[in-house]
Amino acid sequence: MKKKFLYILMLTGILFSGCESMLEINPEDEGVILESDALNTKQDLTELLNAAYDVVNGFYGGRFQRTSELLSDNVVLRDGITDEMVNIYKRYTTGYFTDNESYDQAYICILRSNLVLENLGNVSGLSDTEATQMAAEAKFLRGIAHFAVVRLFAQPYGYTPNNDHLGIVIKTSSKVELLPRNTVAEVYNQIITDLTDAESDLPESNSNFAYATTWAAKAALAQVYFQMHDYDNAFSKANDVISNGPFTFITDLDEAMPGSTEDIFRLVSSQTTGKTVGGDFGVFRCDGTNIPNIRIAPDVYKNIVKAGAGDARVNAWYQVFNAGAENEYVGLTKFNTNYPTVPVLRLTELKLLRAEAGILKSSPDKATAIQDVNDIRERAYEGASKNLLETATDEAVLNAARTERRLELMGEGYHLHDLKRRGADGEDIVVRGVDWDYVGLVIQFAAAEANEVFVPNPEPN
Numbered sequence: 001m002k003k004k005f006l007y008i009l010m011l012t013g014i015l016f017s018g019c020e021s022m023l024e025i026n027p028e029d030e031g032v033i034l035e036s037d038a039l040n041t042k043q044d045l046t047e048l049l050n051a052a053y054d055v056v057n058g059f060y061g062g063r064f065q066r067t068s069e070l071l072s073d074n075v076v077l078r079d080g081i082t083d084e085m086v087n088i089y090k091r092y093t094t095g096y097f098t099d100n101e102s103y104d105q106a107y108i109c110i111l112r113s114n115l116v117l118e119n120l121g122n123v124s125g126l127s128d129t130e131a132t133q134m135a136a137e138a139k140f141l142r143g144i145a146h147f148a149v150v151r152l153f154a155q156p157y158g159y160t161p162n163n164d165h166l167g168i169v170i171k172t173s174s175k176v177e178l179l180p181r182n183t184v185a186e187v188y189n190q191i192i193t194d195l196t197d198a199e200s201d202l203p204e205s206n207s208n209f210a211y212a213t214t215w216a217a218k219a220a221l222a223q224v225y226f227q228m229h230d231y232d233n234a235f236s237k238a239n240d241v242i243s244n245g246p247f248t249f250i251t252d253l254d255e256a257m258p259g260s261t262e263d264i265f266r267l268v269s270s271q272t273t274g275k276t277v278g279g280d281f282g283v284f285r286c287d288g289t290n291i292p293n294i295r296i297a298p299d300v301y302k303n304i305v306k307a308g309a310g311d312a313r314v315n316a317w318y319q320v321f322n323a324g325a326e327n328e329y330v331g332l333t334k335f336n337t338n339y340p341t342v343p344v345l346r347l348t349e350l351k352l353l354r355a356e357a358g359i360l361k362s363s364p365d366k367a368t369a370i371q372d373v374n375d376i377r378e379r380a381y382e383g384a385s386k387n388l389l390e391t392a393t394d395e396a397v398l399n400a401a402r403t404e405r406r407l408e409l410m411g412e413g414y415h416l417h418d419l420k421r422r423g424a425d426g427e428d429i430v431v432r433g434v435d436w437d438y439v440g441l442v443i444q445f446a447a448a449e450a451n452e453v454f455v456p457n458p459e460p461n
Contacts, residue, residue: 063101235354292329
């Protein structure tokens with residue numbers, strides 16, 4: 001049974017890696033989940049759910065982050081690169097030069113999650129409690145996968161007054177059918193439904209937070225609401241995790257590493273088994289013989305990273321190579337490891353989200369926002385020398401939260417979506433020379449996706 005099931009999963013992966021449309025793959029084609037005993041037992045379904053977890057690495061293991069950074073203004077691309085990163089960096093993706101990996105892997109995750117949900121009542125040896133948790137895990141995975149794709153492949157929430165602009169296709173079944181793109185409003189509603197359902201039925205702990213928990217669902221919902229400008233709900237969800245969850249904010253910068261007590265949901269490598277995650281962060285690596293393809297923009301390093309005298313993050317996370325020469329560049333060193341842990345959701349990001357939402361929500365909570373910013377700054381400056389005072393204005397606290405968010409999350413893909421969110425919220429935002437809603441800041445779908453009902457994104461002129 002196990003060999004047959006692994007063969008089925010392998011065949012599924014082969015089908016999904018081809019040029020065929022991701023939305024037209026039939027899990028019953030070519031013998032995939034076709035044989036009557038393919039999903040008969042609890043073990044079969046568990047392996048399928050684990051396979052859905054595995055492909056999260058295909059989008060949140062560095063690929064989504066890499067693409068988001070290339071579109072934004074934190075980084076520059078190494079000269080001589082000829083792959084799709086050039087098109088992404090130049091904001092001119094096409095059906096043939098796009099981020100196929102993030103899209104494909106996210107929809108593989110969605111398909112496998114849907115198959116789990118559809119087969120819960122068809123397997124033996126599964127208790128009601130186990131079925132409820134597996135359904136919740138599948139919905140969590142489906143929710144975060146849709147969230148990754150909609151942020152890269154559609155204009156942000158708030159681009160139109162009713163959010164009736166084109167989003168992505170919502171897939172909540174494994175049925176093969178031609179589907180038009182749903183609106184961004186519909187996509188976000190589905191994400192919220194999935195994550196809210198998951199929040200109710202997930203456990204508080206699950207395999208050392210390498211699997212979904214109720215806290216992970218709450219944290220993901222905080223990010224979703226934040227992107228929707230729903231700062232009240234974003235603050236509430238983040239506050240719940242920070243105040244009531246089992247996670248500890250690390251006050252020593254040297255110890256605030258992935259794999260710490262800050263991680264809410266993480267992807268984990270294993271040196272023992274040879275399993276690695278986060279491989280797509282390799283484009284940043286600058287240790288040993290690694291020459292990074294993505295570097296920190298010189299003006300960002302000079303004017304933003306080094307702006308705070310005494311900031312320990314400068315020496316901890318950055319290195320200047322070939323100083324003073326024509327080929328000088330700045331490397332981001334935080335990804336220099338062979339067996340990384342990738343925190344998809346973690347406490348530092350939630351604290352900075354809570355700080356910004358605390359100022360922007362309908363009834364501001366400036367005291368909490370100041371404390372969150374000061375927690376980050378005390379760690380970065382090894383003391384209270386840069387702390388905000390209680391008398392700081394709302395504007396000063398907001399700017400501080402945004403600055404610290406950019407500094408703390410450098411290279412992790414958040415900055416682009418923060419800028420788009422702020423632009424859609426009415427700010428005059430320019431991203432490396434173009435307005436926040438420039439069509440080139442939205443990734444183009446692969447050519448195979450276009451059909452009589454699926455409208456691709458416009459290409460830049």
